[in-house]
Amino acid sequence: MTYRQTTEFFLYDWLNVESLNQRTRFADHSRETFDSVLDTCEKIARDKFAPFNRIADTEEPWFDGEKVHLPESSHAAARAFQESGMLAAAQDYEIGGMQLPCVVEMAANSFFSKAGIGIGGGGMLTSGNANLLMAHGTELQKQVFARNEFAGRFYGTMCLSEPQAGSSLSDVVTRATPDGSDFESDPFGPRYRLRGNKMWISNGEHELSENIIHLVLAKIPDAEGKLVPGTKGISLFIVPKKLVDAQGQLTGERNDVALAGLNHKLGYRGIPNTLLNFGEGKYPVRGSAGAIGYLVGKAGDGLRCMFHMMNEARIAVGLGAATLGYAGYEASLEYARNRPQGRPMGVGGKDAKQPQVPIIQHADVKRMLLAQKSYCEGAVALELYCARLVDELHTGDEAGAKEAHLLLEMLTPIAKSWPSEWCLEANSLAIQVLGGYGYTRDFPVEQYWRDNRLNMIHEGxxxxxxxxxxxxxxxxxxxxxxxxxxxxxxxxxxxxxxxxxxxxxxxxxxxxxxxxxxxxxxxxxxxxxxxxxxxxxxxxxxxxxxxxxxxxxxxxxxxxxxxxxxxxxxxxxxxxxxxxxxxxxxxxxxxxxxxxxxxxxxxxxxxx
Amino acid sequence: MTYRQTTEFFLYDWLNVESLNQRTRFADHSRETFDSVLDTCEKIARDKFAPFNRIADTEEPWFDGEKVHLPESSHAAARAFQESGMLAAAQDYEIGGMQLPCVVEMAANSFFSKAGIGIGGGGMLTSGNANLLMAHGTELQKQVFARNEFAGRFYGTMCLSEPQAGSSLSDVVTRATPDGSDFESDPFGPRYRLRGNKMWISNGEHELSENIIHLVLAKIPDAEGKLVPGTKGISLFIVPKKLVDAQGQLTGERNDVALAGLNHKLGYRGIPNTLLNFGEGKYPVRGSAGAIGYLVGKAGDGLRCMFHMMNEARIAVGLGAATLGYAGYEASLEYARNRPQGRPMGVGGKDAKQPQVPIIQHADVKRMLLAQKSYCEGAVALELYCARLVDELHTGDEAGAKEAHLLLEMLTPIAKSWPSEWCLEANSLAIQVLGGYGYTRDFPVEQYWRDNRLNMIHEGxxxxxxxxxxxxxxxxxxxxxxxxxxxxxxxxxxxxxxxxxxxxxxxxxxxxxxxxxxxxxxxxxxxxxxxxxxxxxxxxxxxxxxxxxxxxxxxxxxxxxxxxxxxxxxxxxxxxxxxxxxxxxxxxxxxxxxxxxxxxxxxxxxxx
Known part of the structure; x- marks a missing residue:
């Protein structure tokens, strides 16, 4: 079976996704339109992603002091992804979207993660960033930032962790102070100056897009200049790398956000992972140090806004882990079908005079392949089930949406964690099927294993x-x-x-x-x-x-x-x-x- | 506890290794002499291996068309290892050995694998090769080849696998044909010409020693020129890279053994892993193509000779896996003790006003550390237990030796497989304790994980x-x-x-x-x-x-x-x-x- 066949089986036969077309939002859709989205993504992934997955690994991002360089193939993949329209796939027609159900969007995007999880700029982060603004931003914030992200003109980041805090967000110490006495009259919302360091920021610096829109968690000090302990004091800010005007045009001003360094990782190397300094004065802007940021939502409400997007982000991480596992399954299945070695064990032992057989005929190799199939297809099914719940949450009736919400609350920790553990195990089994060859960099399975090891760590x-x-x-x-x-x-x-x-x-x-x-x-x-x-x-x-x-x-x-x-x-x-x-x-x-x-x-x- | 303390506890308190000193062979030894061997190895490992483990990983072996290059630090480590005398640790005093019990030898060598498993030329292979010759070789083969290996002047390899055969040794097709009509009158034993390709040969080419002694499995064709199917037709040959005379001096003749390529691996990168061509005519010797090799033991008895050493080799692989696991445990324990993050969860939740605590105080971090301890110390104990059985096999009374033999037969598959699976899991937990940092190459744990993944593959x-x-x-x-x-x-x-x-x-x-x-x-x-x-x-x-x-x-x-x-x-x-x-x-x-x-x-x- 191909991945496509299995995906279609889950979408159409198991989840009955076509029934969504009875809902107003998806009324223009049909199995044909869904399939054509899958076709497009499968093709781009095959042509622009898969052949360059190893290059994204070996030619790591590097910083020349001003710019971060990625291989040209990664730029080409990012362009092809932008042009596919997938960044805005789930958005309204009127803002250039396709009004695609989340479950179809996720299935279509999974072709990219399977082909090259570290390539193409991590569209999920950009659309997640924009989705957050659509939910919590002002009209102008949506218009200028979110829409340009959906169009692929700007890319997005999520800036949560700090060196001293890691997962402990209550210990965030990035400070946001009002920017001048007129700080409340900026068309983009209350304007602050941010100062602090953010760690583990994926796509924090690159040349894939015209601008980078950072969404940054920071604390606004109280009247005595102290930061409120705990998560309640956290607010959320839009911090563009380059400042823009109300029409979305770059003003020519560089904001005070500086790359402090790139992390050199075990895997996922196509995605530049950065340490960013906000407001240290490397790029003074409008006459002073401090990164200019615009408040999103209410002060103190930052974590709630950020976590609004967490369910979908975690499902996406789980699906990425599942597809990495599946990629290893495919590679080891192909190898097992073509590699002759050994002979079947019969009652009388083995007959060395017979020709060797493809290793897929050995029970233990079948076991390793079936384990992979069971882990990875099961994980894909789980993620699509969750994505289908997201659709129910957004477009179901009240009772359906309520139920979907509760189920998602329960299933999200599993959707995030299970594939990251067991599809990593699948990747290890893929190496084992290939034996010594699997341990070399001449075959892709060792890279999948390295890439997948990230998924138990990030996003919680x-x-x-x-x-x-x-x-x-x-x-x-x-x-x-x-x-x-x-x-x-x-x-x-x-x-x-x-x-x-x-x-x-x-x-x-x-x-x-x-x-x-x-x-x-x-x-x-x-x-x-x-x-x-x-x-x-x-x-x-x-x-x-x-x-x-x-x-x-x-x-x-x-x-x-x-x-x-x-x-x-x-x-x-x-x-x-x-x-x-x-x-x-x-x-x-x-x-x-x-x-x-x-x-x-x-x-x-x-x-x- | 340090690794040294735990090792001593196992050796002296649990296995009562000092009691071996009552046996004639070990009569000159005492806890003091054992400790001084441990001291020496621990010190060399700390000074010459550990600081260069990352370099051995990043500066992979490379071939300039004639020579394979390794970092200078790996040469220095190999020299220090040679000078320690550990290559001959278990040998008789009269041939320059220390008559050390196997269990102490293994414990002492484990400091090297913990500090840098891919560094220093893989002494285990060389002493294993020489041990095999001591058991099955002629007096001159022992004198010239084994003794120079124990002295570190020559290094050894084991050439079993072939590209078309992998683990299926019955399908070996390297041919050995008599070298001239006087082939039976060579002082080194029956002389053959070998032709064939050997794959996955560790240390198959390097400049660490004056010569490389390959032990090669090959088949002698029958009267009709056909190879006997199955493992019964396999014989074992000594194939030196450079020919030597009966005094062990290089004759100046290069044997017809050529490096066909280096494998580029996921880990264990300090050890050049090679594809070798035997007898293809790249280096014609004495007027013709064909690698000159000397039969060891009887024709057709090759696999039995080779497997004679397999128990010890597999225990050594298991101990290597255990020490790699332990190295990750040490690194993650140190990190957990020093990294402040988060707060304890009490009945009333967490108090964000309190300072963060070292992560070792979190139950789940303790769980990950204790799991590592349990896996890795347990694995070390198992391997030392098996090594102690090897001593019983070699120096025990008849009943003791018989029992040890049978127990080793049972335990060797576990000694090989268990640490390779569970100490790899320990390495993954070490990454998890470090979180994002563990996923970067700034910390050693990701390398341990990559290195250890080999151990489920090689040596069976x-x-x-x-x-x-x-x-x-x-x-x-x-x-x-x-x-x-x-x-x-x-x-x-x-x-x-x-x-x-x-x-x-x-x-x-x-x-x-x-x-x-x-x-x-x-x-x-x-x-x-x-x-x-x-x-x-x-x-x-x-x-x-x-x-x-x-x-x-x-x-x-x-x-x-x-x-x-x-x-x-x-x-x-x-x-x-x-x-x-x-x-x-x-x-x-x-x-x-x-x-x-x-x-x-x-x-x-x-x-x-």
Whole structure:
């Protein structure tokens, strides 16, 4: 099966995405228009991304003191991506968008991440930045910044982390002070001067676009000049690299934002990752140091604005991890089909006089390929399911939107974390299938593995997703979200019980779901977050495997309803793999959660 | 604890290595002499290896058409290693050795692999090569080749794989034909001309030593000029890069061995990995093409000779994987102690007004550190246990040697595979502890992770170890090896049952051991290797975790007997981690083994 065939199966057969066309927003769409978007993206990815993925890795971004240089092929890929219109795919027609459902947009964009995740300027960041402005910006902010981002004229960044704070956003110390006495009369909104350092900023400096629009978290000092501790004091600002006028034209003024350095990474090398200095006076602007920034939304509301976009960003990260895994699966499948080595093991041993067979005939190679298929296709299905929920959130009726919101709250930590762990494992298996060749840079699999290792770190580490899930999501509103998710799973289980071939899977999932429920209660039995959360990560792993088993069972039900084909057989086999080889791991992870095991948290520093 | 402290605890307190000094061979040794070897190696590793580990990675070996170049720091490290005498550490005094026990030799060498696994010319290969000649070579072969290798004047390689054969040695097609009518009268033994290509040859070309001694597997054609299919037709040859006379002096003749290319790898970059052409005529020698090689042992006995050294080589690979894991553990522990970020989660949430705490105070960071400790120290303990068995094999009484042989047969697949999988996972956790910093090349952890990924591939892949274990080792001699290993484990379990604190671990291990035994029987219940071996890898994983639980329980018993200290508390905590977080995974792996699950082996190519 090709990735395209599997994607279409998920979109049309499983998620019934065509039914969205009955909604006003998508009324002009049809399977044909969706397919043509997929065609376009698949083609650009094949022609402009895939052939240059290794170059993006070997020719790392470099800084000549003024400009950051990327390979010409990355510029060409970025141009082709811009021209595809995908930056504005989900936007209204009237601002140049396609009014595409999120689920189709994500599926179409996944061709790019599969072909070259570090190439082309990271469109997701730019459209995410612009989407945030569409939700929280003023009319002029939308008009000038968001629309030029959707058009690809400007690119966007998200500036959250700082060297001393990392994931701990409450410790942000970038300061925003009013810029002059007329600071409140700027057409772009209250105008501030920002001073501080931002770390880990993807695409913080490059020449791919006319301008770079930084969205920056900073604190406005109180009357005594002090920063408010915690996240409540954080505000959000638009800080363009080059200042623009109300018509969106560059004024010729360079803002006081300077590249302090590029990070040299293990993977994802096509994307320049930067340390940025705001307002240190390297580029004094309008007569003084300090980066000019315009407040977005209300002061103190910065984190809420930023997190508005977090669900979609996390789904996108998960889908990127899934497609990286899938790329390795494809490469190792091709290798296994073409590499002759060894002979089948029969009752009488091996017959060395026979010719060698392609290694795909060996059971252990099949196991490694099927594991990859099960991880990566399962992950793609999960991400598309979540993207479909985003559509429900935006265009469903009130009850549907409410339900979608709650399900997304529950599933986002899994959508972010699960593929980043298991599709990385898939990439390792792809290396293993290729053996020594997989360990060389002559084949792409080692790069996929390096690239994918980022995904457990950025957009909230694994540990942070785990705290979010067990510390907030499963307990919020008295456990309403968990109850809703369980009811969805139970629906699938019930339908599976009616299909003899899938009934055992249904039973197994019911058992896992019950175990997760019990572990959730046991973890919180003492009400002490320190005890409950000490094993949040194993809980996240168990929860994730349970969710994926549910996704696979639901996909299997869909495959079972169709006429038998190689595709449906493959999906049923991948589901079976997941139930037989993966789901049994759940009790092992839950054991320490249930018992509130304190082995780790009681570990003394001196004993290490 | 430092690595040195832990190593000494394993050597002296747990394995009671000093008792070896009662044996004649080691009579001149004492804890003082052992410690002084450890001192020397630790110091050289710290001064000559560790500071240059990144350089060995970034300045890859390169070929100017004639010579392979390595960084000067790698030459200096190789010189220091040679001068340490460690190449001949285990050899007799009379040939310049130290008569060091294998377990002390391995422990001492582990400082080098921890400091820079790709630096210094891979002494293990050279001494392994020479050891093989000591076991199977003629007096002159030992005198000229082995002794110069032990002295570091010559370096060695092992040439097994070929491009078309990979792990399938029965498909080796390198041909060895008699070199002239007087081929049997060469003082070095029967002289042949070899023609063929060898792939994945570590240290196949370099300037670190005066000469390179290749040990090459090749086939001698039968009377009709045909190669015998299968492994029985394989013979072993000494093929020096430069020919030498019976006094070991270079004759000035270059042998017909040519570098065809260097592999560019994901890691382990300090070691040149080569494709070698034997006998293609690039360097005609004595008037004709064909690489001159001298038969070692009997014709057709090549694989047996080669595998004679395999146990020690595989233990060394496992120990290398363990020390790479440990290096990451050290780096991430240091980072976690020094990096302030976030605040403890209390009943009332977090107090943002408090200063940030070092991340080692967070439970999830402690979990990641303790997991690393448990994986890596456990792996080191296992490897030293195996090395101690090698000493028993060589210097024990008859019964002891026989038992050691059988235990080594059982444990070698685990010693090779387990650290290569789980200390790689440790390296990934080290990256995770460092977060974004861990993903940059400014910190060493990403390199350890890349380096360690090799270990599941070379010296027999994971899949091959699994087939060896379930296909041969556990069934040989009617299951004698498994029974012996089980009796050793039961001894530990019995002792643990008498210690209240460890009794639960003892019960858990007994359960796992029973499950492994049952799964072994079920796998072979039909007697069909295809069915039995389809899930050999999950079996290997379950078996490995059971073995490591046993090792940890035995180590815990030793720690428990000592006065309480940070070291003993740490060992007990790491054991507890293994029993609570890791051992419960065993049933998940065994499930498919017990049921001879055919999901993978029945997977149709077209369904992928």
């Amino acid at each position: 580490t694994h540990g942070i997703q785990a705290l979010d899930l067990l510390g907030r999501k499963v307990v919020m509103d008295g456990g309403k979200g968990l109850a809703l998710l369980a009811s969805k799973m139970n629906g699938t289980i019930e339908r599976a019980m009616a299909v003899p071939e899938l009934a055992a899977h249904g039973n197994a999932l019911a058992g896992a779901l019950k175990a997760v429920g019990n572990a959730t209660k046991s973890a919180w039995a003492t009400g002490n977050p320190e005890e409950a959360l000490a094993n949040a990560t194993p809980y996240l792993q168990a929860f994730g495997h349970t969710v994926l088993a549910w996704i696979w069972l639901d996909v299997a039900l869909c495959a079972r309803r169709q006429p038998e084909s190689d595709l449906t057989q493959g999906k049923l086999a991948a589901a079976r793999y997941f139930f037989h080889y993966e789901l049994p791991k759940v009790p092992a992870w839950l054991k320490v959660v249930e018992t509130r095991d304190d082995t780790c948290r009681s570990m003394d520093d001196a004993w290490f | 892949t994971h899949g091959i170890q699994a087939l060896d274990l379930l296909g041969r080792k556990v069934v040989m001699d009617g299951g004698k090896g498994l029974a012996l290993l089980a009796s050793k484990m039961n001894g530990t379990i019995e002792r643990a049952m008498a210690v209240p604190e460890l009794a639960a671990h003892g019960n858990a291990l007994a359960g796992a051991l029973k499950a492994v035994g049952n799964a072994t029987k079920s796998a072979w219940a039909t007697g069909n290797p295809e069915e039995a071996l389809a899930n050999a890898t999950p079996y290997l994983q379950a078996f490995g975790h059971t073995v490591l639980a046993w090792i940890w329980l035995d180590v815990a018993l030793c720690a428990r007997r000592q006065p309480e200290s940070d070291l003993t508390q740490g060992k007990l905590a790491a054991a507890r981690y293994f029993f609570h977080y890791e051992l419960p995974k065993v049933p998940a792996w065994l499930k498919v083994v017990e049921t001879r699950d055919d999901t993978c082996r029945s997977m149709d190519d077209a369904w992928f």
